[in-house]
Amino acid sequence: MKHYLSLKDIDSLPEWVAEARKLKTNPKAHKQLGDGKTICLLFFNNSLRTRLSTQKAAMNLGMDVMVMNFGNEGWQLEYEDGAIMDQGKSEHIKEAAKVVSQFCDIVAIRAFASLTDKEKDEAEVVLNGFIRHASIPVVNMESSVGHPLQALADAITLEEHKTKTKLKVVLSWAPHPKALPHAVANSFIEMMQLQDAEFVITHPKGYELSPEITKGTKIEYDQKKACENADFIYVKNWSSYTDYGKVLNENKLWMMTAEKLDKAKFMHCLPVRRNVVVEDAVLDSGQSLVIEQANNRTYAAQVVLKKLLEHN
Amino acid sequence: MKHYLSLKDIDSLPEWVAEARKLKTNPKAHKQLGDGKTICLLFFNNSLRTRLSTQKAAMNLGMDVMVMNFGNEGWQLEYEDGAIMDQGKSEHIKEAAKVVSQFCDIVAIRAFASLTDKEKDEAEVVLNGFIRHASIPVVNMESSVGHPLQALADAITLEEHKTKTKLKVVLSWAPHPKALPHAVANSFIEMMQLQDAEFVITHPKGYELSPEITKGTKIEYDQKKACENADFIYVKNWSSYTDYGKVLNENKLWMMTAEKLDKAKFMHCLPVRRNVVVEDAVLDSGQSLVIEQANNRTYAAQVVLKKLLEHN
């Protein structure tokens, strides 16, 4: 069974990016492919872009779509094998995943990190529960550890906007009032590791990401130095990984500014806190690619669904 | 860009009403028009009629529909330019509106008045935020100040049920336990100002609506006198406009009764509180048009969407 769980499920990133860009020129070209097929989007967390772009991608392919907010409209699931279910959880993932599989052809799942239990988050209990027990392809619409639809959209955006062969791309941490997951940063890093580019991560000390993910990638603690001569700067907040889920300090000086950006293009997955993560002058300039990144979410999802429909 | 934000967006009310009535006789006649087009319905507030009738209208035109409850399923938006977004709001309308525009062809928005901040309500921050930043047609599914889909449905209903050329139509305030917005009353008044009819507004002192909207229209504080010889009486509660958002007193005597109604037809936008706003004897009589008004919501929405699809 082919799934789309992480960047590892992309056999050739250049080929997928090229196919997504082709779909973008004619989104309804494969409207027959999904005819009579149904996708179920299960949201364990809130969503705007992912909700609308994944629906749109499925409809572009002619699929029927069922959307369910699992928490509000359903109930809490149990993920532990052997649990005695006499508390708040009404159904085991074993049943839920098998049952949902019978009502659709593909299931897509959003389930954020708790940011309280690192081990559980890294075990990806929700996503892996579905993979283990479902009988249909599973799409990751952002899990504890990764957001591979976003990273694929980012790859499409990079390809569209690059003006030279050998790029310098920077991933810069930025301040944020709330503790945020590591998923977007992780998948962006994994995506960049598939690119032939100079890639640098910059963040304050204490915000080191999982060494398994960053291994082999340069980390530069001096943001200014990291950003020098960059072609693209991807900005994103994440909470501490070592002091798991904590906001260590506000580091307001890490906000992205027009001055630091210089001539680089600005990228962010959205939603973004203006004048906290990045100043207005950047977002309102022609150097910001954030709206185009969001647009490419549709074509990233569409190439993923197309491949799952073709190969399953 | 053509939008449907208020009655001002109707170039010829008689022509739109005639077209809606024609659609009503064959709702699927233009099923090709919306083929491959998507509408996104964004609800910042609850809805029954608007939710279902606008979906139905879009499906009648062959459109795909995506429905999103923005508050529960998404997050709070910031509308202030230059805001430092370090509080509860996760995304700025600038990004949200541009992003949503990329996933659909028309966006429809429901965002009620707060009834706490008159200036902000009259600025229509949500609706105007979308208009300013979206790149697609925007439909008002009830904003702080107006409910033009309802008023168009009311115009259709009036046309269907009038039995003479020169009508007398009354808009009568009625009591209600909760503070309600002015939107329905405002749009009904604006619609009536486009009609060649005798039109009177009646309400207790203190419930005067915005003078900008009521200017040129007769206000009669004596409900009985206002209702004399009326052909249609439209009943609706609203909270005080001058003492903004307040319920001044209960004025139970203002409830619409069969006696006051006499031979007139009864209209209300629904939902309606029985035996508070209007007595059962009225709603359960053949003089009540409320069910037909709700039915016409579909054709009001359909003529609006048809025009937006044709002219954008």
Added chain:
Amino acid sequence: MKHYLSLKDIDSLPEWVAEARKLKTNPKAHKQLGDGKTICLLFFNNSLRTRLSTQKAAMNLGMDVMVMNFGNEGWQLEYEDGAIMDQGKSEHIKEAAKVVSQFCDIVAIRAFASLTDKEKDEAEVVLNGFIRHASIPVVNMESSVGHPLQALADAITLEEHKTKTKLKVVLSWAPHPKALPHAVANSFIEMMQLQDAEFVITHPKGYELSPEITKGTKIEYDQKKACENADFIYVKNWSSYTDYGKVLNENKLWMMTAEKLDKAKFMHCLPVRRNVVVEDAVLDSGQSLVIEQANNRTYAAQVVLKKLLEHN
């Protein structure tokens, strides 16, 4: 007007089961039947299987689907005739049912028992309110008193898995931490009363169901004895009917085990609490039919919708 409210609406159970099994072999065979027709699913309570399977069934028949969570997305309804609606309820069922009827061709409703007011629950105020005032066919997606879509799916499952003509089927109560409704048990009993099988109900004393429903059916208080030589054991918790809505005691010994099951097939409507209602060894064995029961929910709903489309 034909509805699907209880088992009584099935004219010939064997014929309906046969038709459902035929639909299962070619679910899209009648895709033209629902073309241009709309179903509205109204949820007053949460749902997973019913939500997805009923949507799927409708889409298989070519229908458009509108889903609404009435409580969260709409408002509270009043059901009392003559009520003075000055409290929390915004709309009367009289208006709501008539209005919804105008936006769709079939309406399906889920409204659970309160378990606090027996008389009100047995009056089925929500479902009966819609039947009384709607002008379109109504489908029961689980009401206070019955869950006939589940029972029809169970009949399909029994038919698929029976290996001899004269079956012994047992309905066994099981423990559960929360007070649960009687609807599933009631409809299963009514369905079994239409079958030519030996049928026994077993539960602890104090858990007697409505005598009107169980009349003529054997009740055996000794679970072990009841289960002897059973072909199918249907397990389900319900709260006390006589001491209405109460959990009398935990009776952990009533949990279904592989030992008690012996050679019988295991059935449950799901969601199920593992190791409380039934032990893992049963659910994870080849004797469990729960996943197939859930699958058959689609074809049960599809045969119901097909008949409503054909006969209304």
